[in-house]
Amino acid sequence: MKNRLETTLCGVKMKNPVIAASGTFGFGDAYAAYFDAARLGGIAGKGLTLNGSLGNKGVRVWETPAGMLNSIGLENPGVRHFAETECHRMRALGTAVICNLGGHSEADYIEGGRLLNDADMDILELNISCPNLKAGGMAFGMRAETAADITAKVKAVTHFPLFVKLTPNAGDIVCVARACEDAGADGLSLVNTFLGMAVDIQQRRAVFDNVYAGLSGPAIQPIALRMVHQVCKAVRVPVMGMGGICDWQSALAFLMAGASAVQVGAATFANPMAMCEIIEGLQRYCESEGLSNIGAIRGCL
Amino acid sequence: MKNRLETTLCGVKMKNPVIAASGTFGFGDAYAAYFDAARLGGIAGKGLTLNGSLGNKGVRVWETPAGMLNSIGLENPGVRHFAETECHRMRALGTAVICNLGGHSEADYIEGGRLLNDADMDILELNISCPNLKAGGMAFGMRAETAADITAKVKAVTHFPLFVKLTPNAGDIVCVARACEDAGADGLSLVNTFLGMAVDIQQRRAVFDNVYAGLSGPAIQPIALRMVHQVCKAVRVPVMGMGGICDWQSALAFLMAGASAVQVGAATFANPMAMCEIIEGLQRYCESEGLSNIGAIRGCL
Amino acid sequence: MAVTPTPTIRENTRIAHDICRMRVEGVPRGEPGQFFMLRAGAGMEPFLSRPISICDATAAETVFVYRTVGRGTERLSALRCGDALSVGLPLGNGFPLCAGEAVLIGGGLGVAPLLYLAKRLRQIGVYTCVYTGYNDETFLQAEYEEAAGELHAKNGGYITDMVDFSRPATYYACGPAPMLRAAARKAREAGARLYVSMESRMACGTGACLGCSIPTADGNRRVCKDGPVFDAAAVFFEDRV
Amino acid sequence: MAVTPTPTIRENTRIAHDICRMRVEGVPRGEPGQFFMLRAGAGMEPFLSRPISICDATAAETVFVYRTVGRGTERLSALRCGDALSVGLPLGNGFPLCAGEAVLIGGGLGVAPLLYLAKRLRQIGVYTCVYTGYNDETFLQAEYEEAAGELHAKNGGYITDMVDFSRPATYYACGPAPMLRAAARKAREAGARLYVSMESRMACGTGACLGCSIPTADGNRRVCKDGPVFDAAAVFFEDRV
């Protein structure tokens, strides 16, 4: 059976356009008992910060209608540990390695980006959209100027194709996307989580120590899809689309809206086999529609 | 049994703080077979435009995970018809009458606001947040300047307490909220629907003729709640909170986040008795917590 | 989540490959052509209720016949006696009952709501001539043999091709949009009065949301509240021009 | 939505007021202290799966005992034989098995996972002294009478008050956090080794999301992957200072 899903992203060849979203697949081994990670197009590792972090205190995950809030706060072992250890383990999985880099300050991002040049990886995903950090994170992604600035600075130091991961909480995501493209981004990833909130009515307090947290899962899918469609119409660089993708139909909708690849996050929690089912579903779709490659429907809307 | 839910909003006395959201309860009679509308705190009628409208063509409603997209496009009989006919029928229902006013242009809003002075109603809700109009609607609510400007102009002509209904698609909803308050709004309603999208993968086209449509229902609740919390912290005028409220627990969360009243929209479609169950649930909550009035927990977070 | 009446499922079985019949007790009796908004279980998933017509009803019991096409109807089909179901109240305007003679034309699942109409017409002494069109498996034929004055069934092709629109009768049609359109054209040409039951995506089902609005000769009309039964001349008015 | 093994529900009955037992076939056998992520039905609702410990297991069958507290467990309790259920694979690190003598302390639903441990220990010749603490109704007492070397039950009050921590035994505890904390303090004072099974809100259950991380003496640890069983000295380390 011919693979009709092969996808190339900024020169990186992938078996298929289905990628595990950052923060939802560890560094690639957590679901080993369920399936071989080599089946995936790629894996975006947990977001790194320069010196690592213990993440946030208190409740970290909370269920919502058709979705979930998280306030992990980038618990991670740090850039050096990734470059020395995790990246080799990820490489051994036999799928594209995407490194997600967060930061608390401009200096963090630049130094992190520089150190990662030593890592064995394929794509650098610049996370300027994490809503769970007290300093940095999403703050960089809310406005075009700051987003473009940090993009240009990291682009200047990295050897890898640079995807900038955008926040849906930005006032005008299309404007931020264009600015990042102009600043040298090789691609864009969107969306990160929506800023949301939950209340513990018994305790009469916010569920999360940080009060606000990040919403993801099928609930956000219609909004994420709209944003991906808007951004794809506005930029020429490839887009990794995500936000609530949970089956091959929703993955296909993102590809039709213009995404070159999709990332799957929270859906894997509800159904560990979600990404495998999506890959199989897209392959079957290509066969039944007579498409020699899934790229044929990209941006057909 | 003492009613512990009585709420006064800008001088308007209501039996309880539970209000049918605009566009989801017609002009108040659609659910008559299910329950007596007099049980509600109030009803926001379908959004009006100066000269009425047939609304949008094509598919108008679409189910999404824990929510729905709509592209009604303000089908309505016009301001004059409301002032002459509907408002009296609504008044006869025995609950607070809120008139939701949309518009395609500044002149529309001002003239509509003026004509509504003849109507028998309690509150004017200025809808600068409808995402389904080609011209006007949400465009006014996306930025603080335009929102403040139209607020001031309608405030200058109306005799009624003026609530401005905000869009969650604005870049900075807190900034828009503050600007409307400063421009003379007596209160704020939020949120209207989120701009979203759906794809008909069989047809390889967008489901809606307008491509984008408005998302509502439980899916958006965590984001709406966060926005209500942010806005309530930032303004002094009363807020009607809404977005995905579907049971008394979620209604209570909005009140705890600072809302003076809540509106319930899409949940009524899934469960026609939702608002009645919310009212009963809040009353029971007050009893079991020993609150003489629900207002005691307002903004307790 | 329970809406005022709490229905009890007495039967929910497959009567054809992808078609189920559900018998429910404890709901108000509706009229032929009316529908209910059904939802399986007690939760919010799937979010919207599903409009399903009354296929038959007595004071005690209401029968639905539905095709499993997506998530909502799949979940309905998985229900067993005792499971939670909500149906709300009977909605919409049913078929106006006629005197004399009636011709009923059902295509696909459109044969379901017409059964209740056929039974009602028979009760009030109206002679019914029923046409049922199927694509593969037939269903409800035994019931129609009992209820109809005369019965014509067709498997494959266009059922409207079989119908003689020149009878001095009132015509009723229910089925896919292209079939209704064809019927409307033929009825217009023959000068016959035809009532059609329309479909549209619905959110509220009660006339509140305007989600199901369709353009008619009389302006926009809500399929759920003003219909689902309309005079074909009003809804297929554009074909006239 | 089906995860590799497709479980078949053989029984799902109420064994106390708000407690159910579900017997499931066709899932891989886990170890005492491990858990599965359960979800009722085939849909996405509720969104997250629910962690439930193994209460007992043979090669053929796995038993869960759970309290209905919210939407997820309510839906589980409504399942009947033949209904769709997904459980995934056994997750986490179970109880380290000891030699000699073991003291098992269960509070509330914590008595459930310890049953499987008691049975396993008995098989390998370890003498078990079991304490079960309940708030109102008791459950699983008959099973424990069979499985335990000695059995002490208490209804109301603190079960840890009954336990003698000075025995030359390995201690195991499962139950609400305050009970585990009390047990940890007493074990520390007595110099006894105590293993506790921790709870934390979970999304993935596989170590991927870091949602269930808790601080321990050895740094952050994931309850789902590094636990749920921990040495009490490591997780209640803050009490020591």
Ligand SMILES: Cc1cc2nc3c(=O)[nH]c(=O)nc-3n(C[C@H](O)[C@H](O)[C@H](O)COP(=O)(O)OP(=O)(O)OC[C@H]3O[C@@H](n4cnc5c(N)ncnc54)[C@H](O)[C@@H]3O)c2cc1C
């Ligand atoms: C007044 C009326 C009466 C009906 N009576 C019957 C009947 O007696 N038997 C029967 O089998 N079917 C009937 N239908 C069609 C039935 O409502 C749809 O097949 C059903 O809603 C599909 O739901 P689903 O979740 O299985 O499909 P999905 O495709 O998953 O549904 C997604 C959404 O689209 C809507 N939708 C999908 N198809 C239709 C449709 N054809 N019409 C309206 N909305 C649709 C659903 O209600 C839901 O909101 C009727 C429709 C209407 C409007």
Ligand SMILES: Cc1cc2nc3c(=O)[nH]c(=O)nc-3n(C[C@H](O)[C@H](O)[C@H](O)COP(=O)(O)OP(=O)(O)OC[C@H]3O[C@@H](n4cnc5c(N)ncnc54)[C@H](O)[C@@H]3O)c2cc1C
């Ligand atoms: C490792 C582990 C093993 C467990 N074993 C058992 C068992 O054998 N029997 C049993 O009755 N219970 C057990 N629990 C607790 C059980 O997971 C919760 O009672 C259940 O998730 C509640 O779900 P709900 O939908 O009914 O409640 P809701 O309150 O509606 O759940 C909302 C969310 O909070 C989470 N949640 C609520 N309570 C808990 C809790 N105590 N621990 C973790 N997450 C929670 C849910 O998983 C869900 O994501 C275990 C928990 C863990 C972490």
Ligand SMILES: Cc1cc2nc3c(=O)[nH]c(=O)nc-3n(C[C@H](O)[C@H](O)[C@H](O)COP(=O)(O)O)c2cc1C
């Ligand atoms: C538990 C959790 C942790 C996450 N951690 C990160 C992260 O470290 N870096 C990042 O860029 N995005 C992170 N995200 C966001 C996801 O990568 C993704 O953008 C978002 O969840 C939307 O996709 P989904 O709806 O498919 O989950 C996280 C999401 C979740 C649910």
Ligand SMILES: Cc1cc2nc3c(=O)[nH]c(=O)nc-3n(C[C@H](O)[C@H](O)[C@H](O)COP(=O)(O)O)c2cc1C
């Ligand atoms: C079908 C539909 C029609 C709506 N029409 C209007 C409208 O006319 N004017 C308005 O201000 N909001 C309108 N809304 C928005 C709702 O009033 C409400 O702000 C939104 O749906 C969020 O609340 P919910 O999640 O409870 O539905 C409409 C919403 C729906 C679903």
Ligand code: FES
């Ligand atoms: S479905 Fe809401 S008006 Fe018809």
Ligand code: FES
């Ligand atoms: S629940 Fe995801 S790491 Fe434990």
